[in-house]
Amino acid sequence: MYRSQKLAVRYFVAAVALFGVMIIAGLLSALYYLHPSLLFDVFNFNMAKIFHIDTLVIWLLMGFMGAVYWFLPQELGREVEGIWLAEILFYVFCAAVAVVSVVFIFVQYGGSNEFSLWFINQGRKYVEAPRWAAVGIVVVVLTFVYNVVATCIKARRMTGILWVLVLDLIPLTLLYLDAFPALTNMSTDLYWWWWLVHMWVEGTWEVLIGCIMAWALMDVMGTSRRIVETWLYIEVMLVLGTGILGLGHHYFWIGTPQYWLSIGGFFSALEPLPLLGMVVHAIYDAGAHHMKTNNRPAFYWILAEAFGNFIGAGMFGFMMTLPQINLFSHGTQWTVSHGHFAFWGAYGCGVIAILYIAKQKISGVNFLDGRAWKWGFGLLNFGLIGMVGGLLIAGIAQAFYERAIGGSTLMAFMAGQENPWFVSGMYARMGFGLIFAAGYVVLVYDLLSAGKHAPKSAVKTQAP
Amino acid sequence: MTPYALIYTAVLLGLFVLAGGSYGGFYSVGKLWTNAAFIRTGIACYLVAILLALAICLFTPLAALWKIFIVLSCLIYAAIPPVTWRYLAKLHRTPEESK
Amino acid sequence: MDIQDPGFWRAGAISTTAVMLVVLAILTIDSLQDIRAGGSHVPKYDVINQQIGYQYDWTRRMDVPVIGGQQLLFGKLYTEAEAHALMRKGKLVIQSRACMDCHTFFGNGAYYAPDLTKAWLDPAWQQIWMPMTAAKTREDAMVMFLMHPDRYPTWGREMPNLHLDESEAQAVVAYLKWMSAVDTNGFPANFGQTQSQQ
Ligand code: HEM
Ligand code: HEM
Ligand SMILES: [Fe+2]
Numbered sequence: 231m232y233r234s235q236k237l238a239v240r241y242f243v244a245a246v247a248l249f250g251v252m253i254i255a256g257l258l259s260a261l262y263y264l265h266p267s268l269l270f271d272v273f274n275f276n277m278a279k280i281f282h283i284d285t286l287v288i289w290l291l292m293g294f295m296g297a298v299y300w301f302l303p304q305e306l307g308r309e310v311e312g313i314w315l316a317e318i319l320f321y322v323f324c325a326a327v328a329v330v331s332v333v334f335i336f337v338q339y340g341g342s343n344e345f346s347l348w349f350i351n352q353g354r355k356y357v358e359a360p361r362w363a364a365v366g367i368v369v370v371v372l373t374f375v376y377n378v379v380a381t382c383i384k385a386r387r388m389t390g391i392l393w394v395l396v397l398d399l400i401p402l403t404l405l406y407l408d409a410f411p412a413l414t415n416m417s418t419d420l421y422w423w424w425w426l427v428h429m430w431v432e433g434t435w436e437v438l439i440g441c442i443m444a445w446a447l448m449d450v451m452g453t454s455r456r457i458v459e460t461w462l463y464i465e466v467m468l469v470l471g472t473g474i475l476g477l478g479h480h481y482f483w484i485g486t487p488q489y490w491l492s493i494g495g496f497f498s499a500l501e502p503l504p505l506l507g508m509v510v511h512a513i514y515d516a517g518a519h520h521m522k523t524n525n526r527p528a529f530y531w532i533l534a535e536a537f538g539n540f541i542g543a544g545m546f547g548f549m550m551t552l553p554q555i556n557l558f559s560h561g562t563q564w565t566v567s568h569g570h571f572a573f574w575g576a577y578g579c580g581v582i583a584i585l586y587i588a589k590q591k592i593s594g595v596n597f598l599d600g601r602a603w604k605w606g607f608g609l610l611n612f613g614l615i616g617m618v619g620g621l622l623i624a625g626i627a628q629a630f631y632e633r634a635i636g637g638s639t640l641m642a643f644m645a646g647q648e649n650p651w652f653v654s655g656m657y658a659r660m661g662f663g664l665i666f667a668a669g670y671v672v673l674v675y676d677l678l679s680a681g682k683h684a685p686k687s688a689v690k691t692q693a694p
Numbered sequence: 695m696t697p698y699a700l701i702y703t704a705v706l707l708g709l710f711v712l713a714g715g716s717y718g719g720f721y722s723v724g725k726l727w728t729n730a731a732f733i734r735t736g737i738a739c740y741l742v743a744i745l746l747a748l749a750i751c752l753f754t755p756l757a758a759l760w761k762i763f764i765v766l767s768c769l770i771y772a773a774i775p776p777v778t779w780r781y782l783a784k785l786h787r788t789p790e791e792s793k
Numbered sequence: 794m795d796i797q798d799p800g801f802w803r804a805g806a807i808s809t810t811a812v813m814l815v816v817l818a819i820l821t822i823d824s825l826q827d828i829r830a831g832g833s834h835v836p837k838y839d840v841i842n843q844q845i846g847y848q849y850d851w852t853r854r855m856d857v858p859v860i861g862g863q864q865l866l867f868g869k870l871y872t873e874a875e876a877h878a879l880m881r882k883g884k885l886v887i888q889s890r891a892c893m894d895c896h897t898f899f900g901n902g903a904y905y906a907p908d909l910t911k912a913w914l915d916p917a918w919q920q921i922w923m924p925m926t927a928a929k930t931r932e933d934a935m936v937m938f939l940m941h942p943d944r945y946p947t948w949g950r951e952m953p954n955l956h957l958d959e960s961e962a963q964a965v966v967a968y969l970k971w972m973s974a975v976d977t978n979g980f981p982a983n984f985g986q987t988q989s990q991q
Contacts, residue, residue: 262905266950271943274953275905276894342885342961353888355902390799412888414881416898416972417828417835421821423901456799457785463802467809474813483910483980484899485835487827488853491978492759493820499763502711503770509715510722510778517726518786540715549708552760557982558700561900561908626701628904634697638981640917643907644948785797 231591232303234310234377237317239592241296242585244324246674248289253667255281260663263656277338280351280358281331286573287356288327293581294438295374298395300588301445302378306387311380312373319370326366330359347412354419356427357409364409371406375399390459394466395441402434417485424480431573432473432501432543439580440465443532446580449587450528451519461511468504472497479551483560491553498551502544512536525590527603527676531583534611538575546571546618558633563655564625571618582673589677606673613666617659624655695755703754706746710764713743714771721775736775743768830877834976838876841866841967845974847914847984855979866932866967876971882961883968890955899977906952911984913966913973921947935969936962 259282262268262275303310310316333350340346347353348361357364379396382388408426413419444458478494512533523529546568550559559565590598628646636642646652695703717739724732747768751761795801831837836858844861863870871879887893893902896909907915918931925945928934938945939962942952957965 270951271953274895276891276903279894279903279905280891339890339955342882342889342964344885346885346889351889351891353891353893355893358891358894390803412884414877414884415828415830415835416884417975418825419884420899420901421824421828457782460785460797460799460802463799463806467802467806470806471809471813474810474817477817480901481824483977484901485828485975485977486824487834488978489820490824495760496763499767502715503767503774506715506718506771506774507778510718510775511782513719513722513726514779514782518782537719541712545708545711545715548711549704552707552756554695554756554760555700555704555707557980558695559704560980561897561902561904563904566904626704630697630701633981634695634700634983637983637986638908638911639915639985640907640921640947647950781796 232309233313233317234299234303235588235591237313237320238296238298238300239588240320241292241299242588244320245289245292245296245581246585246677248285248292248327250670250674252282252285252289253663253670255279255285257660257663257667258282260656260660264660273335273338277334280334283356284330284358290435290573290577290581292323293577293584294435294442296588297442297445297581297584298374298378300584301442301449302381305389305392305445306381306385308381308385310377311384312377315373316377319373322366323370326363330363333360334358344412352409352412354409354412354423359409361410364406367409368403368406371399371403375403389455391441391444391462394437394462398434398437398441402430402438405429405434420484421481421486424477424484428477428480429474431576432476433470435577436469436473437466439535439577440469442584443535443580446528446532446583446587447515450523450525450532450583451515453515453519465504465508468507469501472500472504476501479556482553482556495552499548501551502540502548505540505544509536509540524597525586526599527607528583528586528590528598530607531579531586534607535575535579535583538571538579538611540575542568542571542573542575542618546622558629559625562625562628562633563621563652564629567618567621567625570614570621574614585677600676602672602676602679606669606676609665609669609672611669613662613664613669616662617666620655620658620662622655623658624652627651627655699755703750703756706750706754707764710743710746710750710768713739713746714768717743717771718775722779725779740772743771830880836860836971836974837873838880838971839871839873840974841876841879841970842870843974845913845970847911847973853979856982856984857976857979858974860974866970867963871967876967879964879967880971883964883966886957886961886965887968890957892955895952898972899975900980906950908981909969909972910975910977910981911973913970914985916985917947932963932966932970935966939965 255278259275259278262278299310299316337350339353340350346360350360352358352360352364359367375396378392378399382392382396405426408422411419411422413422440462444462447453447458448455474497475493476498478490479498481490481494512535516529516533550556550564550568586598586603627649631649631652632638632642632646636645717736720732720736720739724730724734724736747764750756750764756764827833828835840860842863842865844864846859846861847856848859849855850857887898892909895903895906897904898908899910900908918934922928922934922938922945923931926934926937928937936959939957940959941954943954946952
């Protein structure tokens, strides 16, 4: 194994650990909806939620970085340049996450001054971490970019996937600089903030996971490079072609001009189309290689990624992306339903697939299968689908009672939150969330043990 | 948009994409296993998508341009699975693949 | 044109992305013009000296803010510079206390607590909090609530005390008043009007 791959494993371990923290924080956040007096004035809902969504961003980012550190040396057949620096920065990264966590737990918030923003809490969704930590993340990501570029230069070789990756990492890093400003004007503030959030999840991350999945397909299914690269270009063309202006679906109501209603609605409504293409592609690939795979869990998680992306992002997004609907669904549990399904489908499943690919290589088995991973797969996906189903019902009830009938005031808000449909949705999220958490436990158990009992050398490839 | 229209419009839109997606899924699996039943199920899903597009046009308060958009995307849905499939097949058949 | 040639799609990806980015850049330049304080959609900060309403506009077919005559906030007439400083402070309070991880602003944030886009216009101030706090004006009731939300709860889900001092609470109130005057293309719809049919 390359040193870079050892580093990747460290990133994977950190990612899975933070995934666990995210689930605990998510369950806690969900509990406030059922017991509002929980930890009141000690650790309020907003802090639990900050933990939930910030660890989400960090674990996925760590998963992606791990995946690149994993595949890069394999791709170029050489050790990653400047790996020692990356190794140090991994610990810096973890230490920063730990320090921010301590501050979030014990200090929580500061006064209305720049000091708070630099050292305590920035109070901007997804990027609440104080600015010093955001600087740290920029440094880590820049080192990561340096590693990738320098290795390509040293190897005097560029593959198509690497070109896409390198060109994608530039905007990905630049967009993160959006984590810093604290503009007085809420409209301009949100205008730029959405570049970060939307252009990450529906642009640069989508391309990044495309590169990683291309490597995964070559690895797990033995698809040829020319095919995955051609497909990657098509995907980039369609995803960015619809996603860049799809940004407009966040510019309906923040004070921006009315033309965004048409532009945002139109381009984002096109976004499901490329995702459908990816579903067809996943099925084709599964078949073209006669479902022969030496890594069953990775194979199924890759398939889940294609379907989850289409349904979670495509279908759940499309339901509420036209302005006439979004006027009422905007900022309700309906959004949360889509957010969970899309993040899980597009990125959660993808990262887990990579974890299994690494797992196979580390344990040195030719054929990875077993029983536990199926339970993990089943519980996680079942839990998630139940959760987003509950949230969808709650969200529709909220849009109906609070927004459409009630007129969005405090009274209307309460009426919506106390509506029986809404409340049942909240209980459903909690219940299915626990199932999801059980799935996580099985996943971790399986990752730590899978492969150990399998015959080390028997080359077995079988159709399911 | 009345409160009730909000719900059924959103549900119709969601089902529309789901039907389009199921068509793609069944069609591809049918192609893969050369199983006519699956392909027929896929086409049935597509017919449902057409019906849903019609329902959206007839019963929802969406603006006319959005309705035209739904009809057009319904047509595009028809094309995506077979075109993608044929293209992928072609891509795999080229000589490099057999090396 | 050989659609099996990766180069064809590479060119397609680059050109599509480039075109979209150029369009986005143009739209952004235009939008930033409209959403600066004093642009066509967003009022100047000293709008807090005026009365603000929210009414259905039949030509635009959506609810729009209506800026009326003078209506002082805290009995004071703010100059533009003073108003700007106040807004700056209000925004810092909002960020430093992470209000956005419970509430939404223009519908963005968290969904545990009500949307604050039109909080200034919420009938609850007159109906619930002015009697409860014995305050004479809406803005005084808001300040008292924001300083001690735990003393004036209206239902089971309470807002915690985030230790705002009086000047911080006032800055937030001013911020909310300004925000309610932003033209949000009709969001939220029918604010403050319960509707049963249409
Ligand atoms: C990988 C893909 C995607 C991910 C991870 C994702 C995730 C999210 C998340 C987390 C939010 C909530 C943002 C917030 O307010 O904090 C959101 C909002 C939204 N997404 Fe997506 N999304 C994806 C794709 C799509 C697609 C393809 C569509 C449209 C077809 C879409 C439509 C929307 C809309 C309309 C909103 C705004 C909801 C509101 O008004 O509150 N998304 N998305
Ligand atoms: C045990 C499982 C989970 C529970 C109980 C849970 C619960 C929650 C809760 C209560 C919120 C706050 C919503 C609000 O503001 O009212 C939230 C937000 C969010 N969670 Fe989770 N979550 C879980 C798992 C996940 C997973 C697996 C993902 C992604 C892969 C995820 C991604 C998100 C995102 C993106 C948001 C912000 C959504 C938005 O504001 O629209 N969560 N979650
Ligand atoms: Fe988006």
